[in-house]
Amino acid sequence: MPEVGHNSGDRDAGMGGGHVAADELRLLLERVERLKEEAKGIADDIKDVFSEAKSRGYDPRAMRELLKERAMKREERQEREAILSVYREALGME
């Protein structure tokens, strides 16, 4: 039998079935929806920055290229740091 939610620890003994889990689920969905809204807000902000940059004469496409490069540089750096960290640990320098 497919159960919806576990309801382990349900304390609604005899109170009319299922609405607790329903509320719990609804709450979870609303949290996700709220977060998605925030994400959309951020995305819009990013668009705004690009628009502003464009209006100042910068090429959005070139900017995206630069962002990509910078991101790669950053992760390469983190990679190196991680390796160094392992070395230090191995040498008892941590």
Place this chain on the structure above:
Amino acid sequence: MPEVGHNSGDRDAGMGGGHVAADELRLLLERVERLKEEAKGIADDIKDVFSEAKSRGYDPRAMRELLKERAMKREERQEREAILSVYREALGME
């Protein structure tokens, strides 16, 4: 001639060319990077909610279905509003 940034009205006479635009550009890129970090944070939060829901016995896939349905309902409503708005405008009721 491909110009980088506008620099219309640059007043940094003789100070070493172009670093003002460079700073401006760097600032814009950093704003985008900051926002992208935030976006990633939000995305992680969403993942966390799904993980939590799953640990409580809810099916993530079903949740996504529900979210989709709810989103569709919402946008259908907005669609209707938009159409009414067009009608009102056409009828001079705006």
Place this chain on the structure above:
Amino acid sequence: MPEVGHNSGDRDAGMGGGHVAADELRLLLERVERLKEEAKGIADDIKDVFSEAKSRGYDPRAMRELLKERAMKREERQEREAILSVYREALGME
């Protein structure tokens, strides 16, 4: 090894390699190009209809809204039909 096309079962023994796959590929590309041309023609026709409508005093934006509405109605109807079909089948009425 990156293979171009399958050429499994090539029977062009000694005839000069690869031109069969090349012809096959060329034919596929030409089919796509032909279809894209047709698609462009259709798109142009649609533009023409909107232009004509506009010249008769209809608002293209409102028309697009109406088209969207009608499409939604249609797919809702199809949805209902699908459900009914399932019911009929379940009831042995098919």
Place this chain on the structure above:
Amino acid sequence: MPEVGHNSGDRDAGMGGGHVAADELRLLLERVERLKEEAKGIADDIKDVFSEAKSRGYDPRAMRELLKERAMKREERQEREAILSVYREALGME
């Protein structure tokens, strides 16, 4: 005053208002819908060709690249033709 449809030349004097424009509009919408259906058909055909190509071992992505190149070649050629045409005309060779 925003008028819906021009109705310039309406000959339906006193016949009950507006249905002529309504029919005209409906006809325009149906023409668009018909064309959109055709467009969808074409798009599906294109998908089919790519599917077939893929099943024969060709890489759809590479094919898209080739199509882009061929399109550029074609328009470059047309460009050259146009220039030559201008020259011919200027030289009275048309």
Place this chain on the structure above:
DNA sequence: CCCTGAGGCTTCGTAC
């Protein structure tokens, strides 16, 4: 490995 959903690019319509 497929497939759906998000993001970016291109093109079209519009307003100045």
Place this chain on the structure above:
DNA sequence: GTACGAAGCCTCAGGG
């Protein structure tokens, strides 16, 4: 005629 904004198409990444 040009520049801006929006819509549709295509690509790519994440999840099932």
